[in-house]
Amino acid sequence: MHTTVNRQILLVSRPQGEVQTDNFRLVETPLAPLAAGQVRVRNHFLSVDPYMRGRMNEGKSYAPPHPLDTVMLGGTVGEVVASENAAFQVGDAVSGFDGWQEFGTSDGGSLKKVDTTAIPLSAYLGVAGMPGVTAWVGLRHIIGAKAGETVVVSAASGAVGSVVGQLAKQSGCRVVGIAGGPEKCRLVTETFGFDACVDYKAGQLEADLAAATPDGIDGYFENVGGVVLDAVLERMNAFGRIAVCGMIAGYDGQPMPLKRPSLILTARLKVQGFIVSEHLDLWPRALEEITGLLAAKRLHYRESVAQGLEKAPEALIGLLKGRNLGKQVVKLI
């Protein structure tokens, strides 16, 4: 017997500063019968990602603000439960971009079949999905890290940062993570194999970073901004490259000035912002390397799993406060 009700989380207001649970509302909506060409997916996992914070704002960004009173956007993985589209069969495992809802109904254009024999479904939201490719593009395409160089990654225990560091190790780099707290730092060095991890909450970021990067820093994968970026800039070597992927510290609207932009000149740095969805040509190469490493068990990942659709807002709030360990997902089934 088919379920006839869909549960969805709508974005209903824009955060003033920090995200609050009442920026969202859970609604129940009837599921209409499929039209010709449509596919219905029962989502098993929702993705929770830092970029979502930016989409909740009204202001100028790389993408338009997510419209109010619509289903909160986001990546999803699940199983086809009904199909009027010859390209999809009931039972297919797929990744998509259905947002925060139990069922996604679409023409299948943004769905992609995924192989779960070697890689678990949820990993397609993380290491084998957008965050993993983000790590690859920033490290391989923007930073271009070479053997012997020192690469630093902020938010190092997260879905993106953990992959950046592991890929840089594969390239023969010295890899130093920056993360918040001893638990995350342990994960970074013990599970993800970084050479060192600096706990920015320990109160001596500059000194600890200096000790961990005796030869300076050649490549920096920027996920946070703010004082961390200032500290890293001071240690960049000549011709260093900085891939700017995220600036969580500034998402809530506080101004996060950069203390010494003149270092960009004196160290002849390249500082480049990028959005992974604008490098679609690189995705196949990225996923080929990532899935190969995963299959060979040479790439590790960790997930924080929230249980149930109604927990998605709290999961996002926790992520933005750094409470997750590894990739944050919401499990629906």
Add this chain to the structure above:
Amino acid sequence: MHTTVNRQILLVSRPQGEVQTDNFRLVETPLAPLAAGQVRVRNHFLSVDPYMRGRMNEGKSYAPPHPLDTVMLGGTVGEVVASENAAFQVGDAVSGFDGWQEFGTSDGGSLKKVDTTAIPLSAYLGVAGMPGVTAWVGLRHIIGAKAGETVVVSAASGAVGSVVGQLAKQSGCRVVGIAGGPEKCRLVTETFGFDACVDYKAGQLEADLAAATPDGIDGYFENVGGVVLDAVLERMNAFGRIAVCGMIAGYDGQPMPLKRPSLILTARLKVQGFIVSEHLDLWPRALEEITGLLAAKRLHYRESVAQGLEKAPEALIGLLKGRNLGKQVVKLI
């Protein structure tokens, strides 16, 4: 009869904040007879450039601090007056890097013969020398400006900025200068042919810049830093490129924070610092284009000329305060 005394200006102390004339001292030194292989040049013009301020500091920069109690560094052009080196004849016009002194004596390794039939000697310190090549490298190599794009240049009336704008016009760009005061702005539009010039001293930088760049900004040649950089960043289009050539505003040691570095991410900008002396491979191409345009009278320049060696410190101080118009030189003869 040969002169036997050389007059030189030494750097004798490091500025605390702004440069003062007493950071320098004029001395007279005997001229020794030439040894085998040496060349003696009577300098006609000394160069005065913004980068000199950085070299006067003790701190970390792209080049070591200029040592105290030695002749102040800088580019020079002049005439060979004695030679024990087969590669140079008395009467040869040469450019070099002899520093602030009337006579330079060297093995000729850093001297380059220049052709003054079509291009005046002093121009080899400006448009046909390091500043002109700096403009070319920043615009053609870092920014890569394309027809139809909007390019903004700060310090637009200066030796570098004026060439950046004219080269960008050659490429079919809309070109907007930023300069201090109505006289400089007139020079920028009337003599150098920019489409518009914003006077940052007029008190409404953001509004004036917005009016002058209705389609946003695709390329920015950064010569000053500080509030000008903040204002430009706010108007950068997606995938904009910023060539960071100078940050005069910060040379005196004040911190000049960047207000919204997160724009680097949201607009996916590339921000790259560069030093022209590290792109020697590009000099021949740059000079070929520049001298061709000069010969065709399609590239214009302006000089501020200080008279006499003893005026060099004041000329530098004036340059750093923006009192010059165009390339600042010191005429010795």
